[in-house]
Amino acid sequence: MRALRLPDWKSEPELVEVDEPTPGPGQVVIRVGAAGACHSDLHLMHDFEAGTVPWNPPFTLGHENAGWVHALGAGVTGLEVGQPVAVYGPWGCGTCARCRVGVDTYCENPAGAPVPGGGGGLGLDGGMAEYLLVPSARHVVPLPDGMDPVQAAPLTDAGLTPYHAVRRSWAKLPPGSTALVIGVGGLGHVGVQILKATTAARVIAVDTRDEALALARECGADLTLRSESDPVAEIRAATPRDRGVDVVLDFVGVDATLRLGAASARTLGDLTVVGIGGGTLPVSFFSVPYELSIQTTYWGSRPELSEVLDLGVRGLVRPKTSTFGLDEAVDVYHRLREGKVAGRAVIVP
Ligand code: NAD
Ligand code: ZN
Ligand code: ZN
Incomplete structure (x- = not known):
């Protein structure tokens, strides 16, 4: 499949061929329906260096993701293939006190997390690809009826992050x-x-x-x-x-x-x-x-993501989006850097 990879710090992303992921026990593969282009990705490309965060490239960009369940790993229940879902982006250990209440952003056991302090598109492969491996089914949040992935994807970061900041x-x-x-x-x-x-x-x-x-x-x-x-x-x-x-x-x-x-x-x-x-x-x-x-503040909690999705499906919060193909993603980041994006640019792989 095609994926937009960040090869190193201080470098431009590249569209390359990589293997399709397969889900291990407890994991879920999502067919990506939308991946938002966040300004944080520009910081990854231009400003961050080894030591800024506890993880390093290479990885596939895209930390604001929604799509459809594509494949379920052994033991995953409560999700169905084809179901539209959003992905909760910060991936903590899942067992510490913070993760247990859905505050994976501030996981107290980073050594037990798939990547310390990050997630898909932030240290691990993200959603700017045809498929996304989510390491635990608990990060997969079913979309409210009637919400499509293009609306949902920005809500997982461009929505969740300000929601958390406002809510506190x-x-x-x-x-x-x-x-x-x-x-x-x-x-x-x-x-x-x-x-x-x-x-x-x-x-x-x-x-x-x-x-x-x-x-x-x-x-x-x-x-x-x-x-x-x-x-x-x-x-x-x-x-x-x-x-x-x-x-x-x-x-x-x-x-x-x-x-x-x-x-x-x-x-x-x-x-x-x-x-x-x-x-x-x-x-x-x-x-x-x-x-x-x-x-x-860093991102938001899983319960807050459900609240943001509810505001979204009720039409109270509606990100302004423009959509682009994966082959346009490099250019989209250039436009974002030049201040030429209104609202959120979303990649539809
Ligand atoms: P964006 O590029 O879409 O929006 C930035 C906006 O700020 C633009 O409208 C730009 O014109 C405006 N701006 C730039 N300089 C300004 C200035 N001096 N005064 C007033 N406005 C100015 O970026 P985004 O995706 O919305 O991200 C915004 C920031 O939030 C980035 O730094 C991003 O890395 C960060 N971010 C943080 C978190 C977190 O968890 N803390 C999560 C996501 C994004
Ligand atoms: Zn972001
Ligand atoms: Zn934890």
Whole structure:
């Protein structure tokens, strides 16, 4: 079968022929129906090096996957060949306390996981191929009736990651609150939808591209601003008594956006860094608001994936997608790097 492989760090992916996988006991092979092209893959190609994460290339890209059950390994029950499914991407050990509650992202027994801190497309072969081997049936989540893989695939990361970030700040987003979304790409545009669907917050969105701000408005953003214009004053002015935003979700993570987020945030607020832009934020006593909680987040939990799929099938969260063949995937990543993708580009192998 054909697969888009990352051969090494600091290299371009290559479309090559590889063997079709066969499922061992407890495993499932998925016929890939859709694999989203995430900006993290660009970081894998251009920014990561040995030691950045506890795994290394080569592997097939694609960590945002959905399709149909193709083959079941010995002992797998509860799934049927042909059934449409999404793949929960972070693959932990399955037996530690965190994995047992579906928080494979923070598996406490990385030595027992198929790959420490990763999954398909992140250390192991992912979904930018005709077939995907999933090492445990517990990562295979049946799709709600009526949802197709192209809608489902982005929900497993571009949906799940912002959902997890928003959900952990729900208590800070009552009516009268404001959330700031920085970077309205694949994750950010779904983040705006999730904020509108699950909180009563006003949503301000910031990006460097007008098309991204137009998409933010389509997704329900109440106010959109260009980030180069240093919009801190305008952001604060849009909050009661200029107090600042309750929650910042930074889907970029460079120096400038971290600074913008901290300067826009309210005392007791949350600044959640999702983007892997490599920036840093100096923190000292007077440099950030009192009791601002700053955190990075990684992906989301399996129960949260079910919640995101439910928002999806009810039409409350609907990633804007464009689809491409596997032979166009290299070009899709070039376009993503150049800021020419609206919403999420999805590869249909
Ligand atoms: P994307 O390329 O689709 O979107 C990024 C958006 O940010 C674009 O709209 C771009 O115009 C905008 N942007 C770039 N620089 C900006 C700036 N200075 N100010 C404002 N906006 C700016 O990327 P994506 O797939 O949505 O991923 C976003 C980030 O999240 C990436 O760094 C990716 O690696 C990371 N990510 C993290 C996790 C996690 O678990 N923490 C999961 C998935 C992706
Ligand atoms: Zn991703
Ligand atoms: Zn574990």
